Amino acid sequence: MAKFVGAIIGAIIVTVGIFTGNVGLIVSGASMIATNVLTLLLAPSMPKPDAAQTQKKEPRPVRTKGVGRRRVFAKVMFWDTNANGVTVDVLAFLSGRSHAMRQAYLNDDKITIVNGVVQALPDGSYAPQTLGSSSFSLARVLAGFNLGLAVETAFSAVISTLPGIWTADHRGDGITSGYLIKRPVKSKHYLEIYPQADNTVLSAVFDMSYLFDPRDPTMDAYDPDTWVKTTPLLDNPALALLWYLLTERDVDYNTQILPVIDYWIAAANHCDELVPLRDGGTERRYRIGLLFELTTEPAQIIGEILKTFDGWYCQDARGRYIVYSGQYYEPTVTIGPAQIVNARHQGFVEDEDFVNEITITYVSEAHDYNEPDTTPWRDEDDISERGKTNSTNFAPQSPSHSQNRRLAKRVMARQNAPDRGTITTNYEGMSVIGQRFIMLDHVEAGTTFYSGPAEIVTSPEKDMESLGVTFDWVRVDPNIDAWNPATEEGDPAPVEDRIAPAPLETPTITTATAELDATGTGARVRIIVEGYDREDITWYARWRSTTDASWNEQEYSDIDPGPAALLVTSVVPVDIAVDVAVAYSTGDGRVSAWSAAETVSTSTASLAPAPATELTATGAAGSATVAWRNPTSSNFGYVRIYRGTTNVFSAATQIGGDITGGLGQVQQITDTVAAGVWYYWVRAYSVGGVAASPTGPQSATVT
Numbered sequence: 001m002a003k004f005v006g007a008i009i010g011a012i013i014v015t016v017g018i019f020t021g022n023v024g025l026i027v028s029g030a031s032m033i034a035t036n037v038l039t040l041l042l043a044p045s046m047p048k049p050d051a052a053q054t055q056k057k058e059p060r061p062v063r064t065k066g067v068g069r070r071r072v073f074a075k076v077m078f079w080d081t082n083a084n085g086v087t088v089d090v091l092a093f094l095s096g097r098s099h100a101m102r103q104a105y106l107n108d109d110k111i112t113i114v115n116g117v118v119q120a121l122p123d124g125s126y127a128p129q130t131l132g133s134s135s136f137s138l139a140r141v142l143a144g145f146n147l148g149l150a151v152e153t154a155f156s157a158v159i160s161t162l163p164g165i166w167t168a169d170h171r172g173d174g175i176t177s178g179y180l181i182k183r184p185v186k187s188k189h190y191l192e193i194y195p196q197a198d199n200t201v202l203s204a205v206f207d208m209s210y211l212f213d214p215r216d217p218t219m220d221a222y223d224p225d226t227w228v229k230t231t232p233l234l235d236n237p238a239l240a241l242l243w244y245l246l247t248e249r250d251v252d253y254n255t256q257i258l259p260v261i262d263y264w265i266a267a268a269n270h271c272d273e274l275v276p277l278r279d280g281g282t283e284r285r286y287r288i289g290l291l292f293e294l295t296t297e298p299a300q301i302i303g304e305i306l307k308t309f310d311g312w313y314c315q316d317a318r319g320r321y322i323v324y325s326g327q328y329y330e331p332t333v334t335i336g337p338a339q340i341v342n343a344r345h346q347g348f349v350e351d352e353d354f355v356n357e358i359t360i361t362y363v364s365e366a367h368d369y370n371e372p373d374t375t376p377w378r379d380e381d382d383i384s385e386r387g388k389t390n391s392t393n394f395a396p397q398s399p400s401h402s403q404n405r406r407l408a409k410r411v412m413a414r415q416n417a418p419d420r421g422t423i424t425t426n427y428e429g430m431s432v433i434g435q436r437f438i439m440l441d442h443v444e445a446g447t448t449f450y451s452g453p454a455e456i457v458t459s460p461e462k463d464m465e466s467l468g469v470t471f472d473w474v475r476v477d478p479n480i481d482a483w484n485p486a487t488e489e490g491d492p493a494p495v496e497d498r499i500a501p502a503p504l505e506t507p508t509i510t511t512a513t514a515e516l517d518a519t520g521t522g523a524r525v526r527i528i529v530e531g532y533d534r535e536d537i538t539w540y541a542r543w544r545s546t547t548d549a550s551w552n553e554q555e556y557s558d559i560d561p562g563p564a565a566l567l568v569t570s571v572v573p574v575d576i577a578v579d580v581a582v583a584y585s586t587g588d589g590r591v592s593a594w595s596a597a598e599t600v601s602t603s604t605a606s607l608a609p610a611p612a613t614e615l616t617a618t619g620a621a622g623s624a625t626v627a628w629r630n631p632t633s634s635n636f637g638y639v640r641i642y643r644g645t646t647n648v649f650s651a652a653t654q655i656g657g658d659i660t661g662g663l664g665q666v667q668q669i670t671d672t673v674a675a676g677v678w679y680y681w682v683r684a685y686s687v688g689g690v691a692a693s694p695t696g697p698q699s700a701t702v703t
Helices: 002-009 016-020 037-042 156-161 187-193 237-248 258-272 298-307 380-386 401-415 427-432
Strands: 064-067 069-073 075-081 087-095 098-106 109-111 141-147 175-182 202-209 274-276 282-284 290-293 312-315 321-324 340-346 357-361 373-378 391-394 420-425 437-444 447-456 469-475 509-516 522-530 538-545 552-556 564-568 577-585 598-601 613-620 623-629 636-644 653-659 666-672 676-686 695-702
Touching: 064 069, 064 087, 064 202, 064 237, 069 087, 069 098, 069 290, 087 156, 087 202, 098 141, 156 175, 175 202, 237 258, 237 298, 237 321, 258 321, 290 298, 340 437, 340 447, 357 401, 373 401, 391 401, 420 427, 420 437, 427 469, 509 577, 509 598, 522 538, 522 577, 538 564, 552 564, 613 676, 623 676, 623 695, 636 666, 653 666
Parallel strands: 357 391, 613 695
Antiparallel strands: 064 290, 069 202, 075 087, 087 175, 098 109, 098 202, 141 175, 274 282, 312 321, 340 420, 357 373, 420 469, 437 447, 447 469, 509 522, 522 564, 538 552, 538 577, 577 598, 613 623, 623 666, 636 653, 636 676, 676 695
């Protein structure tokens, strides 16, 4: 993964001054790198903490903290065996107070604890000991938990098992803790009761730290006791970042957060927004389930939090912390020639740095909070064209495969942005501080290197020579937030031995043509695709400028089954090249792969007008009257009328010559023809002779 980071922050190699001859624009040395938010987002994940995978016995165990919901393995604080062979483990799970314990495990077996007694599993594991012939039984395995109150209560079961060794003073204040007590078993039954022998490990799923929420007026940032709620919001990543800064980084709320609190509230609200799922349900946009050890570098922890919501944060000139959640907003600051002192620009991504596949993991409740793979995020068009896969991995600590695919889409778009660079400004350019997105107008000596929205990817650093700032940027796609769950959500990892259904056939585009819309300022693409004769098909089309990384998608749920389907896109810009592709889903939830992309030019000079409308054909004695309405497209030139003996347009012939008329005008002709059933079409053409799709047929019976 590390090599791909260079595509964002280190590959800015085209020096604008060399091209323009302006020596003042040539910046010597490497680009200036400040605290880089994208380094945190794209860097390899921090090492998995022991608490996420195994129990440890250490002389001085490292403390673990977490936010959200996770399965946690303990550090063994104390272990002993009494004179009767009963073993005792006292366990530290988390530093600090947790909200709830949701599920306990012995090894990978989910267990139920009733009044401190582990209930037997169906196979007899952990079954109680029956005494003699009576129905009285003695609990074999005991377990329990404390959630880390400031003043806790010592485990009474441990006190009674180890009297004089473990006392009421052994409370574990402020530690989410637990215990496991195992009674001895005769050797011939040992593996029946303890299937993992001596390696019987207690773990549990916790709703972890309470978070400060500035949206709740009853909470005091300086009093964690006020954060404790019956139904808390514990897995909001923006609040998790705020919690970490307040509790672990000594950030002062009143001076460094409160003056810019609107940013934090907006980010938290965005994380909580409901987004649709493919099955018709919803989930909150961004959630987190993170474990970390207190020996982990703070930058790594912050990076892991930011990954879960494509977060961006910086300190402004007054030391206040500004944060943005992963969403595009219209820039309010413009940086142009009046502010730019030095600049570099790169208008490509090196082959070895271009990512066309991101493999994705997520923290799956269905897999006992392990991290299985979901469907990779792939650029099939690029893989086909390049003939190879440039892959990297992405593992945000979130509980949702859909969320991590949405995040991967953003990561790939940023990584593969076709424009990037470094800007040094004068003092006026200080306005970029605290901005994630800006409008960038990079023009020098009459040459426009880039003009459009850009994302700042390094914290602007003061430039002592220009009295401005230096920062790195990449092009941003304003459509990056577009999301179609039916085609983009992907599949969660299979559970147990579920057999995946057979993949659907990949659809094929027959034709794709652009036509001018009624306003003359936009175009639509008419796509004809090979159809399927089944009622449960839902079609999807997507388009993008060939220079963009993300797609715009539409759903077509009312297309009739048949040998062909017509899909018309929403309005696309004119005078660009547009890629289009199609896919479909079936009633059982399966989604096909996207078709091969077709590239369509929307050059105004080559566009067809919109088709004619309101076609009618009326038969009479010896003739038929054909009427229609001309399109309102500004480039409309004329129409042609076609007649045939069948309803197949390719077998029809033109009657008469080209017929001109006004935009939107209703026109008609009378066709003198022999008796019979005749089929008519009208086809509009642009002033340059580019044909629209034919309208029709309409039939007329001539007597």
